[in-house]
Amino acid sequence: MGHGQPIATTRCASGVATGKLAVWWVLGSEIVIFGGLLACYILYRLFHDQWSVEAAHTNTLCGAINTFVLLTSSLFIVLAHKAAEEGAHLKAVKFIYLTIAGAGCFLVIKAYEWSGEITHGFTITKSLFWSFYYTAAGLHALHVIGGAVIMAIIAQDVKKKRHMHRVELIGLYWHFVDIVWIFLFPLLYIAK
Amino acid sequence: MGTVHHSPASQSRLASIWHRYLFSTDHKVIGMQYLFTGMAMAIIGGFFAYVFRMQLAFPGKEVLGYGLVNANNYNMLITNHGAIMIFWVAMPVLIAAFGNYLIPLMAGCDDMVFPRINRLSYQIFLLSVLVLIASFFVAGGGFGGAWTSYPPLSANPAYNLTPNGASLWLLAVALEFVAFLLGGINFITTLMNSRAPGMRMYDIPIVLWMIVIASVLFMGSVGPLIAGAVMLLFDQTLAIGFFDPSKGGDPVLWQHLFWFFGHPEVYVVLLPAMGITAEIITVFSRKKLFAYKTVLFTTIAVGVLSFFVWAHHQFISGIDPRMANIFTITTVIISVPITEMMFVYIATLYGGSIQFTTPMLFALAFLAEFLIGGVTGIFLGASSADIYFHDTYFVLAHFHYTFVPIAIIAVFAGLYYWFPKMFGRMMNDKLGHVHFWGTIIPFNCIFIPLFYLGAAGDHRRIYNYENFPDLMRGHMQDLRIVATISLLVMLAFQGVFLYNFFSSMFRGKKAGKNPWQANTLEWVAESPPPHGNFPTLPVVYRPPYEYSVPGRSSDFWPQNEKA
Ligand SMILES: [Cu+2]
Numbered sequence: 017m018g019h020g021q022p023i024a025t026t027r028c029a030s031g032v033a034t035g036k037l038a039v040w041w042v043l044g045s046e047i048v049i050f051g052g053l054l055a056c057y058i059l060y061r062l063f064h065d066q067w068s069v070e071a072a073h074t075n076t077l078c079g080a081i082n083t084f085v086l087l088t089s090s091l092f093i094v095l096a097h098k099a100a101e102e103g104a105h106l107k108a109v110k111f112i113y114l115t116i117a118g119a120g121c122f123l124v125i126k127a128y129e130w131s132g133e134i135t136h137g138f139t140i141t142k143s144l145f146w147s148f149y150y151t152a153a154g155l156h157a158l159h160v161i162g163g164a165v166i167m168a169i170i171a172q173d174v175k176k177k178r179h180m181h182r183v184e185l186i187g188l189y190w191h192f193v194d195i196v197w198i199f200l201f202p203l204l205y206i207a208k
Numbered sequence: 209m210g211t212v213h214h215s216p217a218s219q220s221r222l223a224s225i226w227h228r229y230l231f232s233t234d235h236k237v238i239g240m241q242y243l244f245t246g247m248a249m250a251i252i253g254g255f256f257a258y259v260f261r262m263q264l265a266f267p268g269k270e271v272l273g274y275g276l277v278n279a280n281n282y283n284m285l286i287t288n289h290g291a292i293m294i295f296w297v298a299m300p301v302l303i304a305a306f307g308n309y310l311i312p313l314m315a316g317c318d319d320m321v322f323p324r325i326n327r328l329s330y331q332i333f334l335l336s337v338l339v340l341i342a343s344f345f346v347a348g349g350g351f352g353g354a355w356t357s358y359p360p361l362s363a364n365p366a367y368n369l370t371p372n373g374a375s376l377w378l379l380a381v382a383l384e385f386v387a388f389l390l391g392g393i394n395f396i397t398t399l400m401n402s403r404a405p406g407m408r409m410y411d412i413p414i415v416l417w418m419i420v421i422a423s424v425l426f427m428g429s430v431g432p433l434i435a436g437a438v439m440l441l442f443d444q445t446l447a448i449g450f451f452d453p454s455k456g457g458d459p460v461l462w463q464h465l466f467w468f469f470g471h472p473e474v475y476v477v478l479l480p481a482m483g484i485t486a487e488i489i490t491v492f493s494r495k496k497l498f499a500y501k502t503v504l505f506t507t508i509a510v511g512v513l514s515f516f517v518w519a520h521h522q523f524i525s526g527i528d529p530r531m532a533n534i535f536t537i538t539t540v541i542i543s544v545p546i547t548e549m550m551f552v553y554i555a556t557l558y559g560g561s562i563q564f565t566t567p568m569l570f571a572l573a574f575l576a577e578f579l580i581g582g583v584t585g586i587f588l589g590a591s592s593a594d595i596y597f598h599d600t601y602f603v604l605a606h607f608h609y610t611f612v613p614i615a616i617i618a619v620f621a622g623l624y625y626w627f628p629k630m631f632g633r634m635m636n637d638k639l640g641h642v643h644f645w646g647t648i649i650p651f652n653c654i655f656i657p658l659f660y661l662g663a664a665g666d667h668r669r670i671y672n673y674e675n676f677p678d679l680m681r682g683h684m685q686d687l688r689i690v691a692t693i694s695l696l697v698m699l700a701f702q703g704v705f706l707y708n709f710f711s712s713m714f715r716g717k718k719a720g721k722n723p724w725q726a727n728t729l730e731w732v733a734e735s736p737p738p739h740g741n742f743p744t745l746p747v748v749y750r751p752p753y754e755y756s757v758p759g760r761s762s763d764f765w766p767q768n769e770k771a
Contacts (some may be wrong), residue, residue, distance in 0.1 A: 022319035023745065024402035034321050037397045045389050045427050052432025052468075056439070056450075064456070092536060140446060144456045147448045151438065190448060 039185045043192050046159075050196050053155070057148045057203065070145035072208050073138055079205035082122050083197060089118025090194045093167075093187045100183040105174050108183055112171045114191040115190065119164040126157055149204050156200060159193050234739050240630070241310030241330050245337060246301035253292035254699055260285045260671075265685075265692035267672040280369070282671035283352025288344070290376070292354030294473070296337060298615035302480040303388065303426070304333070306622055307395050309417040309630065313730035313737060314413050316404025316746045316768070320394040326619075329390040336383035343376035345764045351377035354669075356466055359451035359459045359765050363443040375444050382437045385430050392423035404729065405770075406748035410500060411767065413728050413752045417504055418483030422476045425511050436465035460525050467518035474610065478578075479507060482549060482619035485571045488625050489553060490753045491726045492568035493560025494763050497753040499552050504546045506552075513542045513641035523591045525596045532591040539589030546582060548554025565724075566640030570621035573648050574613045581609030584659065585702030599669070601702060606653040612651060620647070620705070625708075628723045632735040633716030639708040646701025653694035657687040725764045728752050732768055 025034060061067055096111030130150075140150040165185070170186055173179040213385040229237060252569040255273075262269070270276055277285070308326065312319055320326045333658065351373040353362040362378075365371035399420045406658020439450040440462065451462045490497050497503065519527060519535040527535075553575055562568070584606040587593045597603055620643075629633050658666075666679055673679045673688070722731040729748070733741050746768040753764040 022317070022321070022323060022740075024317035024319050024398060025321045027317065027321075027402040029403045029407075030400040032401075034397050034401050038325075038393050041393045041396060041427070045392075045431060048428060048431025049434050050431075053435035053439075055432070056435070056465070059461075060458075100758065140442075140447055144449060148452060149440065151442065155438070171409060197539060 029051065033181070035185050036188070039188050043188065046192060046196075050152075050155070050199075052150075053152055054199060054203065057152065059208070060144065060148070061203075066071050067143075067145045068208055070138075070143050071204070072149045073133070073136075074149065074205050075129050076131070076205045078125055079201050082125050085118055085122050085125065086197050087192050089115045089122070090191055092118060093183075093190045097184045097187045100174065103180075104181075105177045107112070108169050109174050111136065112123050112167050112174065113181065116164050116167050116171075119167075122160055123157065125159060126153070152200055156193070156196050159196070163190055163193050224234070229334055231327065233319070234350075235308045235312050235320045235323070236630075236737065237743075238326050238330050239305045239307075240470045241390075242300045242308060242333070243305035245334065246297050246305060249292050249296040249300075249337065253289050253297055254702070256285045256289040256292070257463055257695060258699060260289070261692040263671060264673070267674050268611060279671050280306075280349060280352060282402050283354075283669075284344070284350040286669075287352050288340075288350055288377075291381070292340070293611065293615060294355065294477075295381060296340065296728040297714035298477045298611065299384070299388060300333060301619050302477050302615065303395075303419060303422060304329075304391050306415070306480055306484065306626075307391070307423070309626070311395055311398050311416055311419065312402070313629075313733060313741055314406060314416055314728050315399055315402060316729040316732075316742070316748060317398070317402040318740045318742065318745065321398045321402055322394050324582035325390055326394050329387045329394070332383055332390065333387035333589050336380045336387060339376055339383060340380035343373045343380060346376060348372050356470070357440070357462075357603040359440065359443065359462050359520055360453070362452050363440060363459075365444065371444075371684075375441060378437055378441055378444070382434060382441075383436075385434055388423075389430070392427050395420050395423045404746050404748045410504075411748055411751050413502055414497065415480065415483030415485075416499070418479040418486075418507060421511050422433050422479040425472045425479075425514065426431050429469045429515065432465045433469040433609060436462055455569075460522070463522050463525055464518070467521045470521065471518045472511075475510055477614050479511075480612070481574060481578075481614040482507075484622040484625070485553065485574050486556075487726075487728065488567050488571040488621055489556055490755060491625075491724050492563045492565055492571075493557050494563075494755045495560035495753075496557055498555040498558075498598070500751065500753065503549060503552055506548055510542065510545045510549075513538065513545070517525060517589075518591050519540070520591070520594070523594045529591075536589060536591045540586065543582060543586060543589075550579060550582075557698075560752070567621045567626075568634070569641070570617050570624060570646045573644070574618045574621060577609060577617060577648075577651070578613040581606060581611075581613060584609060590754065597662065599667060600662035601658045601666040601668060604668055605658035605662060608655050608658075611749055612655075617651075620644075623685055623709070625724070626730075627712065628719030629730055629733075629735050629737070631713045632719055633712055633714075634719050634723060635712040635716060643704045643708065646704060647698055650694040650698035650701070654691045654698065657691045661687055667755045722766075725762075727754060727764050727766050728769050729767055732766065735756055 028034065030037070092111045092114040096115065098107045099105075099108035099111060138146050142148055166189070167186055170179070170182045174183060232238065259274045259277060260282055262271040262274075263282060268276075308320070348370045351357075351362070351368070351370050351375065353368050353370075357374075357378070361367050362374055365374065370375050382436055399416055403412070439448075442448045442456075443450050443452060447456040451457045451459045452536075453459060477549070486497055486503065517535060517539045518548075519531065520539045520627075523532050584602070588603060588606060589599055624640055627633075633686050661684060664679075664684060666684070670676060670679070673685065719735045721735055723735075724731070729746050730737075732746050748767045749770055750765065750767055752767055756763045757765055
C-alpha cells in the first residue's frame, strides 16, 4: 500500500516487545498441537504393552546423536543472539549458519535412519506405533526444515545489519523445536 | 470486469481497486472481506437448510432450485450446513470481521500490529472457502459424515463413499483453523501492546476483551484437533488406522479430540456475541455496565471451565459412568457463570432509559433466546437425561437456540449498531424493526416444534420419516411442515435485511461521527474511518461506560474527552 509500518506496531503497552509476544503466541499454538498428538500416543502406549515390541526396532543411537546435534545447534543460536545484541552482525550470521548446519545434519541423520527402517519393512502402515513414529517425527522434521528456511532469510537481513532483533525471535522458536525433540526422543526411542 | 477498456487511466484505476479491496493490509478492509465472505457463506448455508428442510417436510418431492434429494445429497447438505454455519459464518463474522474492524478502532490505534499477517490470514481463509466449495463438486460428491466427522465413517472411503469429498472437507477445515490462528496473533498482540495511551486494563471495552479471550480459547483448544485432523487425513489417504479399531486404533479418541475443541468453540463464538451485546445495551439504556470486573473475571472463568466439559457429548460412546458423572457436574457448573452474566446484563438494563432501536432489539432478543438454549442444555448435560435425548431433534433444537442467537441474532445486533461507522450512513430503523420481528418469530416457530419432536423420539439423521411409521404418528409430520414453513418465512425476511443493508450503504441518512452518542473510541473517528483511522491518535481518560454520570449536562462521556 506504499506506506510504512503502522504506529500500532511500535507501541508497547505490555512492556513485552510485539514481535516476542507474537512468537510466544505461535509457540503456544504449536505446544497444543504437539501436546495433542503426544497425549494420544502416550494414552495408546499406556494401554498397549505390545507396542514395546515394535519400539525395540527404533535406532536409539541415531536418536541420541540427533539429540546431541539439536542441542548443539541451540547453543549456536544462543551465541548468534548474543552476537546480535552486541552489534557484531557478521559474527551473528556465522552462528546462524552454524545453526542451519545443525538442522541439515539432523535431517541427514534422520533420512539415513528412516531409509534403513523403511527398507526393513517398518513403514508408516506397519502398525500404529510406526504410524505415530512417522507422524510425530515427521511433523517435527517439518518444523526443523521451516526453522532452517526462516533462519536463512533472517541471516540475509542480519548481514545488512537489519532486523537484528529477529535473531532472538528465531532463537525462541529453535529452542521450542529442540524441546519437542527432547520429548520425542524418550517417548519414541528410549521407551522400549 | 472483462469488458473494461484498457486505457492506461482505467487500468490504473482497476489496479488501485484491486489493491485497495483485495490486497489491502488495512484492518477495516480485511474485516469487510471477512464480513462479506461470511455473508456469502451464510447464504449457501441457509440454502442448504432450505433444501433439506423441504425434503423433511415434503419427502421425495422435487425441491425448487435443487431437484430431488437422495440420501447422499441429504447427508452432504446437513454436514455442510453445520460446518459452514460454524466454521465459515460464525467464526469469520464474529471473531474475524468484528475483531479486525473493532480492535484497532476501539483500542485507539491506526492498524493491527502485523498488517501483512492479517492479510495472509484472510487469504488462507479464502483458500479454505474455495477448497470447501470444490469439495461439493468432486467425483463421489461432498462429504456427508456430519460436521463432527466421526470415524470410522469419516476415516474409511469404503464407508462414507466420498473418497475425495471427505479429504477436501478436512483440508478446508484445517486451513480455516490456520487462518484463525494467524488472525489471533494480531488480536492478542494488538490489544496487549497497542492500546491508546491511558487505556488501562479496566478501560478496555468488554467486546475487545471477549474477542481476545475467545481467540485465546480457540488457540488453546484447536491444537489437538489439528493433530487429529492430520491423523484422520492419514487414515483416509494412507489407510492407516489411528481411529480404526480393526487396525488397533480407537474411534472414541477422535471424539475426545473433536470435542476438546468443539465445546470451547461454543464459547469462542459466544463470547464475542456477549461482548457485542454489552456495548449495545449500555449505549441504548444510557447506563454504565453493571459490574465490569465481574463480567471480565466471569468470562475468564467460563473460558477455563469450558476446557473441562467436553465429554458431555460422549455420554453414549461407552464412557465410564463415573467419568460421566464428573462431566455432568462440570457441565452444570458452567451454567452458573453464564447465568451470572445474564443477571449482570439485566441489572445493567434496570432503571436505564431504554431506547428500542433495531440493534437494541436484537441484543435483547439475543439474551432472551440464548437463555432458552442454556436452559435446555441442562437436560443434555445431565448424563441420565442425555441418554434418551442423545441424537434427537431435542439436541438439534437446543444447539440452534445457542448458535442462532450467537451467529445470527447477535451478528445482526452488531451490524445494525456499527453499520453507521462502517459505511458512514444510517440503516433504516423501520425496515430494521420489520426484519427483527420477521426473524425472531419464525425462528421460534422453527425450533420449538423440534424440541417437541425430539422429545417424541425424532432421530436426527433420518432423511425420510415415511420409512419410520412410528415417527409419523399424530401430528409429527405436521410439526415438521410448520418448522419448514417457518424457515421459509425467516429466510424471506432476510431479503428485507439485504435490501436495507445495501440500499442504506448508498442512500442512507448520513451518520456523522457518533450517531448513537456512545463513549468508545471508534466513535471518535470519521464515519467511515480513513486508512490510519484517526487524524491524531486518541488518548484515554476514563472507562468506556460512563453514561448518565450525575452532575454532567450530557448523558455520555467519551473515553477520550479530557474533562
Ligand atoms: Cu458441549
